[in-house]
Amino acid sequence: MKTRVLSGIQPTGSPHIGNYLGALKNWAKIQYDYDSIYCIVDLHAITTYQDPKELRGKIEELAAVLLAIGIDPKHSALVVQSSVPEHAELAWMLTCVTPVGWLERMTQYKAKSAAQETIGDGLLQYPVLMAADILLYQAGIVPVGDDQTQHLELARDIAQRFNSLYGETFVMPATHLPSVGARIMGLDDPEKKMSKSTAGAGHAISLLDPPDAIRKKIMRSTTDSNPDVDFENAGAGVRNLLTIFQAFIEWPDEQLRSHFTGMRYGDLKKQVAEAVVSALAPIQERYRQITAERGYVAAVLDEGARRVSPLAKDTVNQVKQAMGLFTPPAPLSK
Numbered sequence: 001m002k003t004r005v006l007s008g009i010q011p012t013g014s015p016h017i018g019n020y021l022g023a024l025k026n027w028a029k030i031q032y033d034y035d036s037i038y039c040i041v042d043l044h045a046i047t048t049y050q051d052p053k054e055l056r057g058k059i060e061e062l063a064a065v066l067l068a069i070g071i072d073p074k075h076s077a078l079v080v081q082s083s084v085p086e087h088a089e090l091a092w093m094l095t096c097v098t099p100v101g102w103l104e105r106m107t108q109y110k111a112k113s114a115a116q117e118t119i120g121d122g123l124l125q126y127p128v129l130m131a132a133d134i135l136l137y138q139a140g141i142v143p144v145g146d147d148q149t150q151h152l153e154l155a156r157d158i159a160q161r162f163n164s165l166y167g168e169t170f171v172m173p174a175t176h177l178p179s180v181g182a183r184i185m186g187l188d189d190p191e192k193k194m195s196k197s198t199a200g201a202g203h204a205i206s207l208l209d210p211p212d213a214i215r216k217k218i219m220r221s222t223t224d225s226n227p228d229v230d231f232e233n234a235g236a237g238v239r240n241l242l243t244i245f246q247a248f249i250e251w252p253d254e255q256l257r258s259h260f261t262g263m264r265y266g267d268l269k270k271q272v273a274e275a276v277v278s279a280l281a282p283i284q285e286r287y288r289q290i291t292a293e294r295g296y297v298a299a300v301l302d303e304g305a306r307r308v309s310p311l312a313k314d315t316v317n318q319v320k321q322a323m324g325l326f327t328p329p330a331p332l333s334k
């Protein structure tokens, strides 16, 4: 049996090049080597307030983007998290074995809760729901960006604790990070991670941004006071631009160094912008084709849920039995 891959993305805004280089590019790249399930995690999105009218549209837009970046629905299951109720069911069972101190330590919880007037319980429980997403399908590999590594460690801790309390039930998931681009920083502030929900026109490049908007954002990105590229003394903004270029173009370190050393920042920015524009052009073209086909995205999501539902039911059943919860008796054979 092939190892299973599972990963998710929140429909909290337009997916950006950080999401793509940190995670989505790997999703498409490794999908055929594994039994792959990719989720649009809408239950995670509502841990912070989402406008209901906009959320539905964002889910469909995100599904079309995932198909456009190369997720192949004939091979990989593309699933909206809330359409498989076992995600939430398993999350509750795992909540009951998770010490609250583990959750309060999470850096993303600390950062996101600091920005809220009232902290919803869902924000604290977010990593337990993420553990449930992964453990529900007994995934062995989880391709994510660097910001999710702490949550992945927690998912392993939860699985271990469950297995030791109730007997071997869950596969231990491994984190899969890209070698370049695991953490893309904001163009306006290279000390902060590029994020869908961070405001500011110059912060992130959406995968659907038109070429001129991409050029404008990169030309205006924050660098430092050096005149040209010096790999030893480059500030965070220049390092970020070089990482973006390398992650898209896939040059080895030596080639990157010899090409850019001594280049003036204006020229560096022009070359990075053109690399991003040409990498996104085929994705944007596929996106236009996919969204022109009425009903296609909804049908893919329907089929995805139908395919994974028996796997999810099977795990929840095992967990219920392990915990001594009531499971309906098997029908009597005649």
Ligand code: AQP
Residues within 6 Å of the ligand: 008, 009, 010, 011, 012, 013, 018, 019, 020, 021, 022, 023, 024, 143, 144, 145, 146, 147, 148, 181, 182, 183, 184, 185, 193, 194, 195, 196, 197, 198
């Ligand atoms: N800046 C980033 N660099 C590299 N990888 C990133 N990821 C997110 N930001 C970067 C990876 O993208 C995948 C999907 O992310 P998510 O939607 O599940 O949530 P997130 O990590 O919280 O991403 P955002 O963009 O910052 O969303 P919001 O603003 O809603 O919180 C993950 O694998 C993530 O690691």
